[in-house]
Amino acid sequence: MGKTRMTAFAVGAVVVMAGALAGCSSEVPGTSSGSASGDDITIGVSFDNMTAFREGEKAALDKAAKELGVKLKYQVAQLDAQTQSTQIQTLISQGARAIVAIPSDIEAIKADIDSAQADGVPIVTLDQAPSETSWVSYHVGGDPHADGLAAGKKFVELAAGKPYKLLELQGALNNDNGIRRSSGLHEGIKDAPNITIVSSIPTDWKPEPALTGIQNTLQKYPDLDGIFIPTDGQIPPAYSALKAANRFVPAGQEGHVDIVAIDGDSNGCKAVKDGYVDMDIATPIPAMTKNALEAAIAAAKGKPKNKAEFLPGTPYTPADVDKLASQVWGCAS
Amino acid sequence: MTEVSSRRRVRVPVQSLVLLGVIVVASLVFFVLSPSFLSVGNVGNVLLQAAPTVVAAVGMTFVIMTGGIDLSVGSLINLAMVAAIAASGVTSASSGDSSGWTYVVAIAVALACGLFNGLAINLLKVHPLLVTLGTLTLYRGIALHITGAGDRAAAGPITALGRGDIGGIAVPIIVAIVVVLLGSFVMRSTVFGRQVVALGGSERSARETGLPVRRLRIAVYVISALCAVISGILTVGQIGTLQVSLGVNYEFTVITAVIVGGTSLFGGKGSIVGTALGALLLTVIVNGLNSIDASIYVYDVVRGLVLVAAVLADSLTTRRLSLRRRGRQKQILAEATSAGAHA
Structure with a gap:
């Protein structure tokens, strides 16, 4: 097979893949702009991975950011602690005043917390607690x-x-x-x-x-x-x-x-x-994400909350689902 | 070449028999601990659960037989299924039916990915490990881009293959048997199959004898992609949902099945039947541990031990066969020398 024909095939394969994508909607983690009613603070968000659950958290973070008037910059570590470490450094170099992190590795995140604090950037953790919650200025997660x-x-x-x-x-x-x-x-x-x-x-x-x-x-x-x-x-x-x-x-x-x-x-x-x-x-994703952002903003302004919160979930059954639907993040999607 | 092929034909059944022996022993142990393990219903369960891995592993065997590797199969499955379900217009995790076109789109995307893998390996002239490591990330990234990491419902025609049955036999089992028979026939009884083996045996010799090395390489990655997407269709049909995790680390399961099945990672040696038995062994272990209500902490330990035992048994048998063959050759040589001296 000649090189030209192979190149043509390679281009063809890419075109077919692109074609398959053409009709599909796209949505990737990116940047969320706030209404700028606050102090125009940029908060870095470091996710361990992207899943449907994390997508729910991202949507809630975007909504809370809008309400609080802050700008978010996202990075996703693909379950790799080393990648997360690099990404946190990138967020700091891009001007993040505080970081909301979901640790990929609950031990390895300690080095990133220390390094960020040395740069004057506080880290709060969301959903997945580090080994010691005292390492961070604030942690919020489910229970x-x-x-x-x-x-x-x-x-x-x-x-x-x-x-x-x-x-x-x-x-x-x-x-x-x-x-x-x-x-x-x-x-x-x-x-x-x-x-x-x-x-x-x-x-x-x-x-x-x-x-x-x-x-x-x-x-x-x-x-x-x-x-x-x-x-x-x-x-x-x-x-x-x-x-x-x-x-x-x-x-x-x-x-x-x-x-x-x-x-x-x-x-x-x-x-x-x-x-x-x-x-x-x-x-309680909406409460968790809003609390995390509020704590990150406070820490960025030099007023760390210094505590950990574990919010129990909302049980709902066929008998009360209609009444409690507003408290269930999946019922809204 | 003829001698190599005939030797391989003798060796494959022995390896497969060893593996079959390991499966029988493992099954008997599970049966003693939990008699329901060998009930008709559970044997059907084992075959049903093994089917997708068997299918994907058959495709991987072609790749590994050439001395290559395809790390992208899991991501490729994810992308093909995501594209197919997106093309059906399903955007929700909890509702929406796929259309009949799902199969066509899934297969088309998978074939394009397989073609891309083969062409990239030929064009870049780098080891398939590196290329498919790259496409592993690429395909998963594209799939993530399409769904935004959200789950998608898999209902309607897409579930027909995964959940259907013909004459009381689950369709996935029938598909797996057909793929194994077809793969075995192609590998053993066609010119293409022999060329694949020859390419894995020695790429240099394959080139010198004028084999279409580039085309062969493309073909095996396309076959791998086709088998992978069939496996994906069966899996998604069975579980009824499409999630970001679909296919994550699946390449390791598939490659393990192939290697445990006796195919050499360096190519040129192996069997499709062995691969199917390798996949079956992996399923027997998990199903057996479920059956005996094993502690959640022992799964990996037992899985690791049985796989080491399988590889060890294969290695010992191969060594014994090799020694016996060498002994026979020495004997023939001695007889020939003695006959020459008498003459």
Whole structure:
């Protein structure tokens, strides 16, 4: 094959890919301008990664930035601590007066915090706490243990004292949110000997292991009573597995498998409205992001808050979803 | 060349048998600990869960047989599926049906990506590892650009292959069997397959004997992309959602299946059936651990141990075969020398 023909093919391949993209909407993390009603401060935002949940946080940060009159500059570290470190330095060199960071590595972020502070730029952390919250001027996140605990108590209520087989999908073993949601669940059911966790499946927050884990558990325990889902993104695969096992039945009907999930995204909101999920716990993203930005602005002005806040989620059920929809970030999207 | 091929034909079944033995032993252990593991329903589950990896790994086998590697398969799946679902007009995580065109768009985008990989490797003349490492980031970046990191619902026609069944047998299992048979036939019984093996054996010899090295290289990356997107269609169809995480680290699972299946990372040696068994072993381990209600902390340990055992068993068998062959050659040589002396 001649070089010219190969070049033509390469160009063709790029054109086909570009064509596939042409009809698609695009949206990437970028810069969000505030209304400039404040002090025209630029805040750097360093995300560990981009996911649907982070996209929800970005939207809430953009909204809060507008209200508070600050400008945001985003960087995404693709789950690499080294990249995050470089990006934080870049944000500082681009004039960020404070940084809101979601640490990719809860230990490695210490060096970045020290380095930024040496440059006079305070760091506040959002969602994912560093190993020691005293390292930062402010931390705000959800309360994964409290959310897990609420889920556990819901299962105790649903079991109503009867023998109860529960499947636990575990978020991730190397992640604070995954570990503490799980520990909260276990604490929530510890006084209910009628509830047995028949299987705990590590999922790394992904839908594929959730699907296979539910399939395998339903195979062994066709009379499974409940499933704990640590992130709403795993609701669709749960549906698939339940449909295949003829157990996809709404709450209140014979054969229903109880489901309690956490996050409050659009999957969770719809599932609760449809009556297939008995309770979802919405992470308070709007409050978290606004608090983080307010703390970052205060720290940039030399008034650090010096505290850590863990905000428990909002539990909502088919009975009260309409009433609580305004507090569930996924119901708005 | 003929001698090499005939030797390979003898060796492949032995390697596959060793792997089959490991799968049988692992299955028996899981069966003893949890009798439901070998129930008809669960065996069907294992095959269903292994199917997407089997399909993607067959494509990867062609690439690795040439001495190449395709690190972009996971990202390629993500991009192809994202583009296909976006082309259907689905923009929400919780609602919206795909159209029948989803398959066409997904396959077209995947083929374009595979073609791009092959052409870039030829044009840049750098190791496929570097090129596909670059396209891994490129394809995922484009997919992220399209969705803005949001989830997308996967409903309607896109789920037909992943969830359908024919005569009570799940479609993904049928697809995997067809892909394995087809891949095995192409690799063993066609000129193209033999050329792929020859290219992996020695690129220099392949060039000197006039094989179309550049075209072969492009072809294997296109085959890899095609198999990857079929795997993606099966996966997305099964899980019913398309997320940013789709395909993340999938390349390692696929490459592991190929290597455990006996294909040499240096190319020129391997088998499609071995690859399928490698993928099956990976699934058996996870399914078995689920079945015995294993602690969430032992998954990686057991997975690692069984994979090391599989590679070790393969290595010992290969060494024993090699020694036996060398012994036989020495014996033939001695007989020939002795016959010459008598003459």
